Amino acid sequence: MRSGPVTVSLTDKWEPAPGSVMSWQPSPSSYAKALEAPVSDVPPSFMQVQHLRNYVRQAAKGLDFSRVLVFTLDMPGRCDKRAMGHVINAHLRRHDTYRSWFSLDHEQNIVRRTIADPADVQFAPVRLGEMTSAEVRDLVVSGTPNPFQWDCFRFGIVQSAGHFTFYFSVDHLHLDATFARLLIMEILMGYNALVQxxxxIDLPPAGSYGDYxxxxxxxxxxxxxxxxPVRDWVQFAENNRGSLPDFPLPMGDHSVPCGTxxxxxxxxxxxxxxxFESTCLESGxxxxxxxxAAIGFVERELTGAxxxxGITPSDARDEADMFTTGWFTGLxxxxxxxxxxxxxxxxxxQESFDRGRQLVNVPFYRVLELAPQLNWPRPYHPMINFFDGGAPPLSQLFTNPLLVTNPIGLYAESKSVYQLTIFISRFPTETALTIAYPDNPIAHESITRYVALLKSVFARFAGQHEAVSARSVVRA
Structure with missing residues (x-):
């Protein structure tokens, strides 16, 4: 969904302009240095471990796995490739997460290897020629190496007649969406400084993801x-049949493969x-x-509960991590x-969210290790992602003069068979809803009903009491 200069959506919806493509990829010597990197004593983060194990599990079943994040930035004119290459390599050397890669040992433990010297990281430009929009999307999303390869991130540009699109595709292993603001600011401000x-530019010291x-x-x-915090998670799970909450409507047979x-x-x-915000503020x-709360009333109308x-992701960064690239998101x-x-x-x-923020640093999967009576999350447990473009730090995407004139795209991949993801994004001019769900007839019927009811409930609490017709649903 685009609002002003920012688009927040899924990679399936990304429609890059066609043009001449250049990708920055590791130089042969840099890749060799990565392969020779020694084993590190720094453990992977808990999120990284789960991500890698889920990737292995899904691959063994022949199933897709959602893992790639794509960030785009449209800029006028022709790209100064030398300046862009300098900025890309400065970014990679500045953040230590990019110097690590992971493998499985003979006991299937995850092993981290880390390049010691940031100067050994060197990405070089590769000309890929003219591509259509679909070819660019496939290159950027499907062509990003898997998370067991060091270079599971790619930078590039698509040069069109009057502008170029900068893109950065990265496996979720190294980045969460919250860092998009800092990433884009680093690239755009650094590039503009050089071409002028x-x-x-002199940036604040970057924190260490390894320290985190x-x-x-x-x-x-x-x-x-x-x-x-473990007892709090256990109590929450016990209120939901021993796991995370379920979606209130049927989503079809999860054992039958289908798209998204x-x-x-x-x-x-x-x-x-x-x-709507005034009503919220008046209520404390x-x-x-x-x-x-509005989503809760939707579920009450559907189930009578x-x-x-509900579950919502939130950033787990503390003050020491504010300028650190990495995966910090918790639930x-x-x-x-x-x-x-x-x-x-x-x-x-609101009180539940503020209180629950203390649990963001305790992954539910760690709780499962300590409380074996609980169950692994069931298919189609809904994740409510709330993006507030009007609050810091994301508000800078809408107010910074450089960013306002250079459209930005934030895209998440949605390929997992069991995925049901709900995005509610507040922009200055509208609040948008995006849902990724299994592409089967039962799920289509349920989501059509759910969206219509969601719109009706939100409109009612915003002071608009007319019902919203289910016929207004637009399926991408």
Whole structure:
């Protein structure tokens, strides 16, 4: 969904302009240095371990796996390839996560290897010639190496007649979407400084993802079944049949392979969003509290349940990690009573979110190790992703003069067979809904019903009481 200069969507929806493509890839000497890198004592983060094991598990079944993030930036004129190459290599050398790669030993343990000297990282340009839009998308998404290869990230440009598109594709192993703002600012500001004849920009010191991995490993190793955050997760799971919450409508047989369908809708226009936010603030909640409460009322209308249980990702960075590239995202469990007024529910949802933020550093999969009575998440457990483009730091994407005139794209891959992902994105001019779900008839019918009800409930709480027809659903 595009709003102003920013598009937040899925890779299937990305429509790059055709043009002449150049990709920055590791030089032969750099790749050789990576293969020779010694084993590191730094453990992978818990998220990286789960990601790699899920990739292996899905590959063994012959199933797709969602792993690639794509960031794009449209810029006028012709690309100064020398300046762009300097900025790309400066970014790679600045952040230590790019110097690590992973493999499995003979006991199937995950082993990290790390390039010691940042100067050994060198990406060089490779001309790939003219490509169509579909060819560019396939190159960028499908052509990104798998997470067991060091270079599972690619930079490039697509040069068109009057502008060029910079792209960065990276396996989720090394990056979360929250870092998109800093990544884009580094690239754009660094490039503009050079092409205008200036010196390389002076950036704040980057933190170390390796240091975070050590801190996380020590913290998670210290947890026991009696630790308070573990007991809180266990209580939440026990309220949801021993696992994460289920979607309230049928999604079809998960054992039958199918593709991914995408629905995109406007949930609220600019005025409705302001009215919705006013209602939230009057109730003692912020926008996200109202979002979770509204979703809870949708589920109550579908299931009759008086309590809504939801999951939303949140950034786990602390002050030391603010300028660090890496995967820091964790999950926040939400519990909302929905048997009363919206105001009461919104306030309760906000309190639950704020309280649950203390659990963002405790992965549910770590809890499963400590509480074996719980169950692995069932297929199609919904993940509510809330993107607030009006709040710092993401608001800079809409207010920075350089970024306002250079359209930005943030895209996540959606290929997993069991995936059900809900994105609610608030932009300055609208609040948008995107849902990725299994492409089968049962799921289509359920999502059509769910979207229509979601729009109706949000409109009602924004002060717009007219029902929203299910016929307005647009299937991508």
């Amino acid at each position: 004849g200036g010196a390389p 991995c050590i801190r996380q490993h020590d913290f998670l190793s210290s947890l026991t079944p009696d630790s308070l 369908a995408i629905v995109t809708e406007q949930l609220l226009d600019e005025q409705q969003a302001l009215q 909640a912020r926008f996200i509290g109202g979002v979770m 008086d309590t809504y249980y 926040v469990p939400i519990t909302v009573p929905v048997d009363g007024s919206f105001g009461v529910a919104a306030r309760a949802a």
